[in-house]
Amino acid sequence: MHEMMVAQSLIETISDEAAKYNAKPVGAIISCGTLNTVNDEALRFAFEAIAKDTPCQGVKLEIEHKPIRARCKDCNRDFPVELSNPVCPKCGSEIFELQPDAPLILEQIEFQTD
């Protein structure tokens, strides 16, 4: 349900950029990590609900999930972590260092041109 706050923040940022470029936004790409628990469906629902009557109405969201990565302390392999089975895919070790999770980022906005 915290997707509501994410949607609100997203709409403010996209609206600011739209005003800057004086263009109508039609799409946006956002990316997020694994541990910040963004649910696509909940975010799209929240975004659509709040975007009504704002410059973001009708904007289609594309959401990219970046896996959290870790470095194996036994074989030094850098690998994406499977949360349900966090082991090194190369040597099977469970001793690894978790890398920082990717933050929520508004990567790109697509504007209508005519």
Next chain:
Amino acid sequence: MKKIDVGKKILSENEKYAFENILFLTERKKLCLNIISSPGSGKTTILARTINELKDKIKIGVIEGDIQTDIDAERIRATKAPVIQINTEGACHLSAAQISAALKELPVDDLDLIFIENVGNLVCPSAFDLGESGKIVVLSVAEGDDKPAKYPAIFAKSKVMLINKIDLLDGGHVDFDIDRAKADARRLNKEIKIFPISAKTGEGMANWYDWLISSVNKNIF
């Protein structure tokens, strides 16, 4: 169509306040712990007992987060500790801006330690940094030993895991494999400290107090 690369953090507003809170707390050398769990795991009981039993050793203040009511704040007030209640009016987590405002209302200079009791929810609060020194996750045995596996994010991010209500394990009232819960929490978080406790009977609380007192004294989190 024209595509513009933006590359802006989405929750930057929350991060801005979280950073302010970090500065506010580190300047004053105050430890601040963000307590996260499901509803009903015993957060408020743990806090009230901790405050009462450490009364002569450390001064504790509390920021209470709930969707509605000040029932929890009343329970803390009974211990005479300073407490600020935040009602989120439906929101499922506390935000850094709310903590920033609450820190200004608490008599922070007179305190050694500030507890933030987050809204009961094992998912959303883990996504919002509040500028705290560390997160503490509480899991009560009645919830089941599979929670660290099912909700990995909060267990991966926490400094301490309190396994509460262990008095229910005596007599087989609940099926909870404590070794499984510990092992699953440690799979993603090798550093996590785990203290099995009963805030009702007091069992195991001494280990948690030792950790708290040494963290306050060392001022290292």
